Each structure stands twice: as C-alpha cells, then as structure tokens.
Amino acid sequence: MIEYVKTILLKVSFDKMLFEKELRKGLNLLVPSEFDEFREWCYRTFSKVYGPVLNKYFVVLAG
Template identity: 60%
Template sequence: MARAMFDYTKTILKKVSFDVNLFTKEVIKALNRLLPHEIDELRLWIESLLKNQPELRPCLIYLNR
C-alpha cells in the first residue's frame, strides 16, 4: 500500500511540475504522507527532475529537514 502512495505522489508531482507553487504544495503533502525511506527516495527523484526543470529548486528547502 505504501509503495502505491509513493508512485501516486510521483505521478501528481509530474503533472504539476509546470507550476512551482503547486509543485511545492504537493511536496509538502507528500512529506506528511510518505514513510521516511520513501521521502529519501523522493528527494533523489526530485533532484534528478531538477536537471531538466531547475525552476523547481525552491521545493528543496522542505526536503532538507
């Protein structure tokens, strides 16, 4: 079940990646829903996404807690 939530979160983040504010809001929601090891995996996934979309970088402040 938890893996399904992680996959769902990635799907949502891909869909809202056009807007920095929406993306950041969804990252914050994900931090409340996901397990600690999934948050680490999400951080890595977002860092790879930033190579193509550097404008999303502001969301990293929430992931570096």
Template identity: 60%
Template sequence: MLSMLEYIKTILQKVSFDKGLFEKELAKAIKLLIPDEVKQLRRWCYAQFGKIYRVVLNRCFSRASFT
C-alpha cells in the same frame, strides 16, 4: 496497484508547471510518506526537477525529518 510513492511522483509531474502547486503537493507528500520513501522521493525529485525547482526542493526537504 500503484504505491503511494509512485502515485506522488505522478502528481508531482502533473503539477510541475506551477511552482506554488508543486511546492504544496511536495510538502504534503513528505508528510504522508515514511522516512525511507521520503529519501527515495528526494533523490527522484532532484533528478527530475533539480534544475528548475532547486530552491523549492531545498526548502521542502530541509523541513523533512529522516528519523
């Protein structure tokens, strides 16, 4: 069975064609995950989408709390 983190990665890849949808799904994902998973997602997102969605990633992850 897929972990929530892996499922979210799949969703983000599928919606990455649309900036607005990508940002909406990423914001939702950040709320669902535990802080350690958010850190993993952050690393993965910057590796995968850093070139095209850096502004979106910066905005979404700056709101995330890593406590």
C-alpha cells in the same frame, strides 16, 4: 504511496505554487523508508526548475 506522489508532482510541475503545495502534501504521505528515494528522485527530476523549493523542504527535514 511514493509512486502516487511522483505522479502528482509530474502533473503539477508547470506551476511553482501548485508544485510546492503538492510537494508539501506528498512528504506527509510518505513513510520514512521512502524518504531518501523520493528526495533523490525529486532532485534528479526537478532540481533545474525547482531547486530552491526542494532545498526549502529537504534541508529542513534532513536537518
């Protein structure tokens, strides 16, 4: 499932609202063992553009 979610995020990364919506949906599809890998990939791929959005979801989930 992680590869599917990555593909979707890459396709919608042009729009902040769509990206945030798909990130939220994608997090619900992942199994716990995929979470750390997914978080690292998101920060590597999108932190320059969507750092605050990533922090919003990953800080809440990690805390």
